[in-house]
Amino acid sequence: MARDYMSIRLSYEAKFWLEKLQGHVQQVLDKSIDEKEIDDMEIILKEYLEKISDSLGGVSITNILKVSASSIIEKAYYYTENYSLEKWLEIDELVRNSKINSNLEVGTLTPRLYLDKEVINGLEQYRYDFKKDNMVRVVKMSYVIKNVLYAYHLEILGK
Numbered sequence: 398m399a400r401d402y403m404s405i406r407l408s409y410e411a412k413f414w415l416e417k418l419q420g421h422v423q424q425v426l427d428k429s430i431d432e433k434e435i436d437d438m439e440i441i442l443k444e445y446l447e448k449i450s451d452s453l454g455g456v457s458i459t460n461i462l463k464v465s466a467s468s469i470i471e472k473a474y475y476y477t478e479n480y481s482l483e484k485w486l487e488i489d490e491l492v493r494n495s496k497i498n499s500n501l502e503v504g505t506l507t508p509r510l511y512l513d514k515e516v517i518n519g520l521e522q523y524r525y526d527f528k529k530d531n532m533v534r535v536v537k538m539s540y541v542i543k544n545v546l547y548a549y550h551l552e553i554l555g556k
Contacts, residue, residue, distance in 0.1 A: 401517060403510045410495065411543035412503040414550040415466055418473070421554060423464040435460050467510045470542060473549035474516045480548065485527065488548045495547070520545070 407415070439458045446453035480488070520542065524535040527544070 399514045401514055405538050406507045408543050411546050412506050413497050414546045416503050418469045419464050466508045467512050471516050473545045477548045488544050492547045
């Protein structure tokens with residue numbers, strides 16, 4: 398799976414939904430995986446490395462499972478990649494009518510994303526797919542990501 402870095406200034410709303418999704422998925426992860434399972438993963442990884450080369454048995458392994466902005470955007474893209482244009486028009490209308498508290502702290506609006514190239518290509522294609530006939534230019538990537546995150550937010554958190 399080839400990956401690439403991407404820096405994009407997100408809208409406040411997109412970052413808000415991203416933070417909500419990240420927090421939710423991290424909670425689910427923390428409840429689902431306990432210390433014993435993390436220890437088991439470390440043992441499996443160490444055994445795997447030793448099979449490659451005996452000298453790799455001396456590698457110190459520490460697993461920390463954290464949900465990233467990139468992983469949420471990737472999951473949101475894959476979850477919504479088969480939406481019809483009509484569904485995207487519905488999402489766009491819901492995004493336009495959504496109201497969030499703009500006084501909440503959401504951190505930087507320009508995260509450095511590390512995304513699968515397939516996801517980047519799919520998001521780029523949405524820039525053209527979301528372009529309306531009366532528009533001169535394709536839509537901005539931040540607009541695409543905002544709609545993808547909102548659609549995923551609706552499915553996962555239902556708000």
